[in-house]
Amino acid sequence: MNQNQALPIPANDPFGKATTGKLGMWLFIIIDGLSFAGLLIAGAALRASAPSWPAAGELLNIPLTAFNTFLLICTSFTMVMALNAIQKGDQAGLKKYLTYTMAGGLIFLGIQVYEYYHFIVNDFLLNTSIYSGVFYVTTCFHGLHVLSGVIYIACILYAASKGRYSADNWDHVEILGLFWHFVDLVWILVFTVIYLI
């Protein structure tokens, strides 16, 4: 049975064909977005009251992080292509694009760990300054989201390998996509606020 036909949808339903799972993910995204907003606003408040703040590129590696941003954009593309594939019943395409997305997420995390390693050996630690505190807390919080996303993709990929999804059953892939795109969307703001401004 088609996932969108499982329950009759009232004509005046304010959420249209969105499933309860999808609405749940949207609700989570709103709450999680507010968590990120809290961190970024706190960072902005600390910055506004700090006596000095490093300029863009003074301490942080902008080209490397710009590449990471490009990588996340690419993974958003592969994720939406995974959904596009399974909506047409292309299971091989779904697995291929999910694997690309997971690989992109892992490379992103690898680059972030590399960045942290260089900071740590140069004594740029969490408690070095207000700036370092804001940097580590915000980027770590985002990094944990990427890690969660990679684990989430692995779970969906495992289910896909068992042939669970089809042209009539792709709700879980869509919900995973919403989470992954949210992680990309938030990184756009984190990159701008923490690295460029």
Add this chain to the structure above:
Amino acid sequence: MDDHKSVYIKNAIWLTILTVLEVGVAFIDISRTGQIVLLFAFAATKMLMVAMIYMHVRYETKVLQKILFIPIPAGILFTIALMYDIPFRWVY
């Protein structure tokens, strides 16, 4: 190539172009205010592109769209209010 795929590819290309422009703006010699306004404008455009095209928000109902977008001006107002409050609350 199907229509959706070409839209997704174009979106990825524009997001990349905007990222390059953003990095450029961070290093060009313009006023600080102009720089911040441009950077936030680029970031907002990119976020909107991800939400509307990759997250398919443009296909959602008006009610859901309102629920998703209403917290944004609320957050901006909260930030502005907090900034005005800083001189009175934050003392080192």
